[in-house]
Amino acid sequence: MTDPVLSVENLSLRYRVPGGSLQVLRDVSLSVQPGEVLGIAGESGCGKSTLAAAMIDLTGANAERTAGTIRLSGRDILSLGQADRRRMRGRDVAMVFQDPMTAFSPVLTMGSQLVDFQCNLDGVSRREKSDRARAMLARVGLSDPDLAMTRFPHELSGGMRQRAAIAAALLMRPAVLIADEPTTALDVTMEAQIIHLLRELQADYGCAIVIVTHHLGVIAELCDRVAVMYAGQVVEEAPVDALYHDPRHPYTRALLACDPARIEEHTGRLPAIGGRLPDLTAPPPGCAFAPRCPLASDRCRTLPPPRVTIGPGRAALCHEVAP
Amino acid sequence: MSSAGRKTVLGALLRDPMGAFGLALVVLFVAMALFAPWIAPADPIKLNVTQKFQPPSLDHLAGTDQLGRDLLSRIIFGARTALSIAVTSVGMAGLAGLILGMIAGFGPRWLDAILVLVFDSLSSLPMIMFALAVITVVGPGTGTLILVVVLVSVPAYARLIRAQTLALAGADFIVAERAMGASGTRILLRHMLPNVVGPLVILLSMDIPVVIMLEAGLSYLNLGVRPPTPSWGNILYDGYTSLRSAPYMVLVAGLPLVLSTLGFTFLGEGLRDALDPRLKGRGHR
Amino acid sequence: MTPLLSIAGICVDLQSGGWLSPGGGARVNILSDISLDLAGGETLGLVGESGSGKTTLARAVLGLQPTSAGTIRFKGADLCGPADFHAIRRSTALMFQDAAASLSPRMTVGQAVIEPFAIHHESVADRRAKAAELLAEVGLPPEMAARFPHELSGGQARRVGVARALALKPALVIADEPTAGLDVSVQAEILNLMADLKDRHGLSYLIITHNLALVRHVADRIAVLYLGRLVETGPTRQIFAAPRHPYTRSLIAAEPKPDPRRRRRDLAIKGEIPSILRRPQGCEFHTRCPVAKDICRSAAPALQALGPGHSVRCHFPETHDKGG
Numbered sequence: 005m006t007d008p009v010l011s012v013e014n015l016s017l018r019y020r021v022p023g024g025s026l027q028v029l030r031d032v033s034l035s036v037q038p039g040e041v042l043g044i045a046g047e048s049g050c051g052k053s054t055l056a057a058a059m060i061d062l063t064g065a066n067a068e069r070t071a072g073t074i075r076l077s078g079r080d081i082l083s084l085g086q087a088d089r090r091r092m093r094g095r096d097v098a099m100v101f102q103d104p105m106t107a108f109s110p111v112l113t114m115g116s117q118l119v120d121f122q123c124n125l126d127g128v129s130r131r132e133k134s135d136r137a138r139a140m141l142a143r144v145g146l147s148d149p150d151l152a153m154t155r156f157p158h159e160l161s162g163g164m165r166q167r168a169a170i171a172a173a174l175l176m177r178p179a180v181l182i183a184d185e186p187t188t189a190l191d192v193t194m195e196a197q198i199i200h201l202l203r204e205l206q207a208d209y210g211c212a213i214v215i216v217t218h219h220l221g222v223i224a225e226l227c228d229r230v231a232v233m234y235a236g237q238v239v240e241e242a243p244v245d246a247l248y249h250d251p252r253h254p255y256t257r258a259l260l261a262c263d264p265a266r267i268e269e270h271t272g273r274l275p276a277i278g279g280r281l282p283d284l285t286a287p288p289p290g291c292a293f294a295p296r297c298p299l300a301s302d303r304c305r306t307l308p309p310p311r312v313t314i315g316p317g318r319a320a321l322c323h324e325v326a327p
Numbered sequence: 328m329s330s331a332g333r334k335t336v337l338g339a340l341l342r343d344p345m346g347a348f349g350l351a352l353v354v355l356f357v358a359m360a361l362f363a364p365w366i367a368p369a370d371p372i373k374l375n376v377t378q379k380f381q382p383p384s385l386d387h388l389a390g391t392d393q394l395g396r397d398l399l400s401r402i403i404f405g406a407r408t409a410l411s412i413a414v415t416s417v418g419m420a421g422l423a424g425l426i427l428g429m430i431a432g433f434g435p436r437w438l439d440a441i442l443v444l445v446f447d448s449l450s451s452l453p454m455i456m457f458a459l460a461v462i463t464v465v466g467p468g469t470g471t472l473i474l475v476v477v478l479v480s481v482p483a484y485a486r487l488i489r490a491q492t493l494a495l496a497g498a499d500f501i502v503a504e505r506a507m508g509a510s511g512t513r514i515l516l517r518h519m520l521p522n523v524v525g526p527l528v529i530l531l532s533m534d535i536p537v538v539i540m541l542e543a544g545l546s547y548l549n550l551g552v553r554p555p556t557p558s559w560g561n562i563l564y565d566g567y568t569s570l571r572s573a574p575y576m577v578l579v580a581g582l583p584l585v586l587s588t589l590g591f592t593f594l595g596e597g598l599r600d601a602l603d604p605r606l607k608g609r610g611h612r
Numbered sequence: 613m614t615p616l617l618s619i620a621g622i623c624v625d626l627q628s629g630g631w632l633s634p635g636g637g638a639r640v641n642i643l644s645d646i647s648l649d650l651a652g653g654e655t656l657g658l659v660g661e662s663g664s665g666k667t668t669l670a671r672a673v674l675g676l677q678p679t680s681a682g683t684i685r686f687k688g689a690d691l692c693g694p695a696d697f698h699a700i701r702r703s704t705a706l707m708f709q710d711a712a713a714s715l716s717p718r719m720t721v722g723q724a725v726i727e728p729f730a731i732h733h734e735s736v737a738d739r740r741a742k743a744a745e746l747l748a749e750v751g752l753p754p755e756m757a758a759r760f761p762h763e764l765s766g767g768q769a770r771r772v773g774v775a776r777a778l779a780l781k782p783a784l785v786i787a788d789e790p791t792a793g794l795d796v797s798v799q800a801e802i803l804n805l806m807a808d809l810k811d812r813h814g815l816s817y818l819i820i821t822h823n824l825a826l827v828r829h830v831a832d833r834i835a836v837l838y839l840g841r842l843v844e845t846g847p848t849r850q851i852f853a854a855p856r857h858p859y860t861r862s863l864i865a866a867e868p869k870p871d872p873r874r875r876r877r878d879l880a881i882k883g884e885i886p887s888i889l890r891r892p893q894g895c896e897f898h899t900r901c902p903v904a905k906d907i908c909r910s911a912a913p914a915l916q917a918l919g920p921g922h923s924v925r926c927h928f929p930e931t932h933d934k935g936g
Contacts, residue, residue, distance in 0.1 A: 047795035
């Protein structure tokens with residue numbers, strides 16, 4: 005295997021909150037190979053968005069890293085100075101957010117913002133930058149890029165804005181594109197188009213893509229490999245086909261089981277996962293999923309689960325899973 | 328996580344040093360005004376010409392004025408004058424603004440259009456000029472002062488409440504009430520009212536010192552409270568006319584003015600922070 | 613049997629912009645000629661993208677949105693004036709997409725769930741016990757009554773919304789995106805709860821959603837809206853097995869399948885839903901339709917019955933029979 009373009013090693017991160025600290029990421033290790041599409045799946049509160057933000061060094065002011073490193077093309081980004089980190093964002097790694105409205109300034113035209121995003125590009129005239137922006141808008145499927153350049157963000161539809169946000173992210177030809185719930189705010193027909201677009205762009209530009217979403221359908225459509233997160237940990241990591249057809253971790257199984265889109269039979273009743281997420285201000289000593297797990301034994305409740313390697317690129321964080 | 332009760336607003340206010348300081352000053356002045364007859368060492372209007380221009384001493388802690396009246400007592404009773412005028416006028420204006428603003432925001436559109444026109448014309452009047460004009464017509468006095476303040480400040484309060492009400496009218500929980508069949512009155516009183524008064528209370532608290540200053544200013548010009556009723560404004564005027572013989576008088580009258588202004592302003596700012604929903608535990612959504 | 617709710621020929625028009633804005637005063641047609649029946653105990657799924665008018669339709673049923681034409685009958689009685697709508701609001705309940713925002717922010721959960729009684733001047737002997745009973749019905753502990761809406765999780769707020777909806781034992785519950793923003797595991801809990809309550813109380817549901825996977829599991833019948841027009845309506849199984857309108861087909865095909873072995877090769881639908889201010893001539897869908905012909909650009913198709921309870925508004929419904 006080649007060197008990963010982005011790797012997170014044993015990352016632990018907590019948020020300071022009134023009355024304690026929330027351990028949002030606990031010993032997370034994950035790597036992204038060049039040109040692969042990695043999906044990070046999980047329910048709200050599992051830490052997936054925090055992990056995405058950490059990958060681009062954009063965690064909030066109340067976040068505190070307690071352990072671990074993040075390497076981008078082999079360099080430890082957390083040891084870099086502020087100026088280098090800023091240069092790294094946008095050039096080596098770029099991000100697309102759930103709400104594309106927030107990614108753009110409401111008072112500037114799309115054109116001027118897309119030109120400004122290229123500020124790290126030395127020795128390129130403003131005219132060339134503008135041409136590049138226009139070409140990129142055309143590439144992401146805006147039917148009239150010249151018109152779009154003169155528009156303000158609120159004058160574009162949600163789907164157009166998300167396309168423009170993707171264009172902005174790709175302008176610097178990043179090695180990794182991180183997309184946090186890129187289709188959640190969109191209608192299903194637009195979602196399908198954005199998925200299609202991301203797949204095409206990945207094939208064209210060969211950049212690695214990290215998709216963070218709670219939508220299992222989006223991951224199945226788009227990703228090569230999946231990491232499932234629960235309560236701040238990656239509980240299962242697998243190639244996409246294996247994850248959907250041979251899930252090993254009990255949480256992954258439960259999550260797949262209660263997706264109505266996977267159930268063909270019209271029953272009126274759906275499987276659910278009983279119980280609640282653990283309190284992350286005081287994570288349980290054993291497996292975080294044990295209270296909701298049908299397989300849980302005493303060992304699961306007291307001892308932290310081991311990371312069991314199941315096969316090439318497959319691992320699960322579970323006492324009960326067989327290698 | 329804390330509940331949104333009154334207790335936590337007070338708690339949040341006390342946790343903020345400026346807010347707590349403001350609250351303490353306001354409580355001090357309110358107590359002074361309420362209990363003036365009991366805490367004042369002497370009668371504030373009793374003349375004693377032999378004792379005039381006494382500098383501060385054990386007999387007269389703040390000295391006496393040109394007519395030998397005890398200045399500390401006049402200051403304490405002055406607090407009563409200042410606060411009663413400020414609280415009455417701001418309170419009346421606030422109540423009128425609340426009612427008119429909610430009617431404008433929730434009532435029929437034509438009524439809203441008329442009310443907005445009235446608010447706009449009233450608020451285009453400059454406060455001091457308008458006050459002087461009314462005093463010329465009606466004559467100076469406490470009632471005139473209150474009338475002026477109410478007329479000038481109602482539009483600002485009504486506009487605030489109108490904006491809040493309009494914003495709430497489309498909120499899901501108001502639509503939910505309508506969908507359940509709730510009457511307009513019920514929606515207005517049970518659901519709109521508690522959600523719009525917060526910002527108004529802050530604004531009122533910030534406006535009280537403005538009125539105190541206005542009262543003092545007009546009384547200084549002999550256009551406000553009529554002598555011999557003690558007012559910080561006319562004490563200040565007396566002090567100014569006898570600045571050479573009794574320089575302490577200006578200080579003694581100016582200090583409560585400054586402190587009460589600071590107190591109400593800090594309280595208002597503290598309240599704004601304490602009532603800010605973003606600073607309360609709204610959950611991470 | 614008379615249907616519980618029967619709407620016929622409903623139109624909703626809105627004034628575009630203020631009366632001072634240039635070109636203002638133009639009427640924009642939001643809903644046009646919508647007719648639907650809902651039988652007692654039935655669940656009808658109202659499906660469409662944002663901007664299709666599905667929420668407007670729900671509000672029109674309750675008289676929260678003035679209609680410009682059409683009739684609404686509830687339990688066989690015509691609804692005309694405010695008094696009639698007061699009656700339908702007594703026996704229907706509306707559940708909102710953002711459940712927490714639909715609760716009055718300064719009222720406790722306990723106050724909120726028994727508020728319907730106060731609104732309809734019905735006395736409750738023991739308010740605390742009644743609140744606890746309603747909360748128990750949706751699986752929440754009685755302590756929850758002391759909470760404020762902002763202290764609830766998404767699933768809890770949703771349950772409180774259901775509890776309040778049930779207070780007056782309604783015949784019909786209108787649920788606007790009942791599981792939007794919920795995680796799949798919580799979504800399943802809420803849907804199961806709604807199904808249990810339907811069985812227990814014989815409720816009818818009108819479920820408004822863009823989530824096709826959801827309606828397939830909960831709805832008996834489906835009505836598909838596009839730009840304020842009803843384009844297809846029919847039994848759920850039949851529509852999913854053989855959708856007749858190209859828009860319905862595209863919607864079903866657009867839903868990402870949670871199975872990497874069934875990845876789509878090509879796009880079922882291109883472009884975006886047009887702005888309601890620039891409604892296309894002829895068939896509204898022709899700008900995105902894969903099978904549009906000349907007639908679709910000029911003439912609007914009429915709703916035609918294809919079978920019992922199945923109708924479609926398309927010039928060429930039969931041409932998609934194969935390959936489905």
